[in-house]
Amino acid sequence: MFSIFRRCVQVVALVAACVVSAATVSGCSPLRLLFPSNSHETVAPELPADFGRPAILLFTKTNGYRHDQAIDAGVPMFEEIAKRRGWSLFHTENSAVHQPELLGRFDAVVWHNTSGNVLSDDQRASLMQWIEGGGGFVGVHGAGGDPSYDWTWYVEELIGAQFIGHIMGPQFQDATLVVEDRSHPATRRLPASIVHNEEWYSFDRSVRDRPGWRVLASVDESTYTPRMDLLWMDSDLSMGDHPVVWSHCLGRGRTFFSALGHQRASYARPEMRELLEGATAWAAFLEGTGCR
Numbered sequence: 001m002f003s004i005f006r007r008c009v010q011v012v013a014l015v016a017a018c019v020v021s022a023a024t025v026s027g028c029s030p031l032r033l034l035f036p037s038n039s040h041e042t043v044a045p046e047l048p049a050d051f052g053r054p055a056i057l058l059f060t061k062t063n064g065y066r067h068d069q070a071i072d073a074g075v076p077m078f079e080e081i082a083k084r085r086g087w088s089l090f091h092t093e094n095s096a097v098h099q100p101e102l103l104g105r106f107d108a109v110v111w112h113n114t115s116g117n118v119l120s121d122d123q124r125a126s127l128m129q130w131i132e133g134g135g136g137f138v139g140v141h142g143a144g145g146d147p148s149y150d151w152t153w154y155v156e157e158l159i160g161a162q163f164i165g166h167i168m169g170p171q172f173q174d175a176t177l178v179v180e181d182r183s184h185p186a187t188r189r190l191p192a193s194i195v196h197n198e199e200w201y202s203f204d205r206s207v208r209d210r211p212g213w214r215v216l217a218s219v220d221e222s223t224y225t226p227r228m229d230l231l232w233m234d235s236d237l238s239m240g241d242h243p244v245v246w247s248h249c250l251g252r253g254r255t256f257f258s259a260l261g262h263q264r265a266s267y268a269r270p271e272m273r274e275l276l277e278g279a280t281a282w283a284a285f286l287e288g289t290g291c292r
Contacts, residue, residue: 040120044096054087054284057109061093063116067142070113073267081277098123107284108136111143132251136283141261159257161203165237169229172197176220185287186278187216194271199262202237207246217245249291254283
């Protein structure tokens, strides 16, 4: 009962934040948050005939909150990275691409600010089997930012923690990002700490407590105000130990999640580009070790 109540409070808080911040320009629609879509395509997109390997699937479907600015900035960033690295990249919002014969043509899938229930049951099963069989997954910001999930495997095994809220009052704050592990391809070129402006996410647990999960970066809670202070709501979002970037092995596959990346400006930062380029290369088994 408490869990249901908490989820209701989270949704109400997100709707209130949407209204107060007048964020319709960035994809925030109160009606969409209250009544998310459950649309799933059934006819898969056609891949180019000359689609070679290594290959990356960039997926940006949203059935809930849509981070328009982040998606619009992130897609060309990933396209530039793929072109420079000699990777094939296919961008789509068609959920039917998640079927065995098509996923088998990719080395990694990037869920860039996806939201809501974006896959049918069959598509979920295909993604799960593909990752556990040796595929790679990169989740960016909103891909782990829904207030609740009806797909237990996704939040428990793929992302690893349940989003419980983000700061409000103000929504975006500078804070110190502590890069804890600089031996991973995603973080090896980053400085030991970075001042980053973000809509800082909080989660119901630290993945550090889970065997096999590798914390790459955390946020120093003493450098910002981890609270949701909005209208009549004032919630403490502090976690104490607060990872925001991590990776782990799932079966024979590699998975990576970064809670960073709400704002357009993030994708112009060299540190963000280095992080996501390295994460994608690692997930695609092009760099780094582990999992197989």
